[in-house]
Amino acid sequence: MFDGLKDKLSGFRKDVEENAEVEEPAEQDEAETGESPAAESSEDAPAAESDASAAESPTEVDSAADDDDADADDNDPSTFQRAKAFATGRIIIEEEDLEEPLWDLEMALLESDVEMSVAERILDTVREKMLGESRKQVETTGELVExxxxxxxxxxxxxxxxxxxxxxxxADKPVTIVFTGVNGVGKTTSIAKxxxxxxDRGYSSVMANGDTYRAGANEQIQEHAxxxxxxxxxxxxxxxxAAVIYDGVEYAEANDIDVVLGDTAGRLHTSDDLMAQLEKIDRVVAPDMTLFVDEAVAGQDAVNRAKEFNDAAEIDGAVLTKADADSSGGAAISVAYVxxxxxxxxxxxxxxxxxxxxxxxxxVESLLSEN
Known part of the structure; x- marks a missing residue:
């Protein structure tokens, strides 16, 4: 499930790792070779220069170093920060490290049907959390990206x-849940599921067929029942x-049933008469939840429809069908945020x-898992 998106997220991690590669700090090189660059220079330097260096007071050396640090900090803070981090065994993630990988990530998200505003939010958060971030060499850039x-x-x-x-x-019983969405996305089957x-969790339920216009709707839901x-x-x-679902609520109250599951006709948000039905159901029944159903494989279309239905009828949540057949993951990533x-x-x-x-x-853990 969502394997395509998973691969693209893994690609972003590898891109950043490659862009942020740096050499090991000098202290580690010294430890590996057993040779000190400082020692070599002192052997080659004339004795007079060594004596002069020795005569120089520690206070003056420290002061000069502080002045140099201050100058570097004033002239190029990022360069100084990176140099200081490098000297202590750290690396700094900078804009240039992220520029190309973030562009590739944005394209990957959009290709996976992630809605534009959602992709932008993800990029902004990644950038905010990584820019200027330092890590110790004992950690990996991949872990920072993840x-x-x-x-x-x-x-x-x-x-x-x-x-x-x-x-x-x-909730007070019975709990009434109404399902809505366009035709053919699996509303009735989702009700049965x-x-x-x-x-399985000990709750009883009754189904109410509010899809009263579609030929064969009663037969379909009756088969599930x-x-x-x-x-x-x-x-x-x-x-x-509205009368059908109301009768379902009355039946549940009379028979001590926990949940009423109300089906409705498939509709577009632009279908005024069908949207008016939802408004009437809301007035007559006052459902506890209205759930929007669509196919995960519909990608960007599912995201757009979810937004349109929420604007028109105010949903409480969503059910995405056929998620097992969706490699993109765009709807799963986008619906809640939109x-x-x-x-x-x-x-x-x-x-x-x-x-x-x-x-x-x-x-999220499954998307970032390497297995």
Missing amino acids: SALHDALLDVIAVGQFDFEERIAE LSEWLA DRLDRELISHDQGGDP TGKPILFLGTGQGYDDLTLFDPEEL
Whole structure:
């Protein structure tokens, strides 16, 4: 999953390592050869010069060194900083070290369908955390890059994140969750998967088919309900979606069911009549959560739709289906930052158990892992 993006992040790390390579400090060279450059010069120097050097007071030497340091600091702070770091076994990451790798990283992110503002945020964070940063020679530049990438990616991926199971546990029952999105992205299947996910954790659920216009919608969700042995609340085709989900809530209250999972018709954010349905559902049912569903493989299109739906109907989180087939990872990286609402689940296969709770930290670690 997201292997293409993982490879590109690894490429950035290698680029920075190559650009920031420096020679080992003089002290280490001296230790390896057993020879002292200072000793060689003292052997070659005339005795008179040695006597003169010996006569020079330590105070004068220290003062001259301080003046030289001050001049170097005034004239070129970055050069002085790097020279001082080099002498003590450190390196400094400078703009010139990052310029080309950051450009390549930006292109790699955009090619992976990461939204432009998200890519810019990642680059800014990496630059901020690495420029002027020094590290000891015993550490690796790769570790420094990985730390900066880790923080930059987590910064955009974890926006708005909350503990879904904890919210279900603490909420008054029944909890009503409405699913929305465009046609054909897996909303109904995601409802069935979430019903099974909830059952595995001890929560009962009922499905309510608010997709009352699409021919065959009742049959599709009924098949899932039968396979999972769940109750389905539905009306005749053409009925009021808000009334269907309301009946689902009443059924849950009467039968001590924990969660109501409401399906809705696939729509575009520009479909005024369908968006009006969502507004009515919100007024009549007051769902606890509205989840946007789209395909991870849709990349930039999924990101744009998530933003548009959030602007039109205010979602609480997202479910990305077909994540197992997505090598780019652009939607997973971008959706939360663009909408301000978290990704909550990833669909990772065809089975009812193939729904994974989204963990930003786990995703970042997998993207940066070398295995």
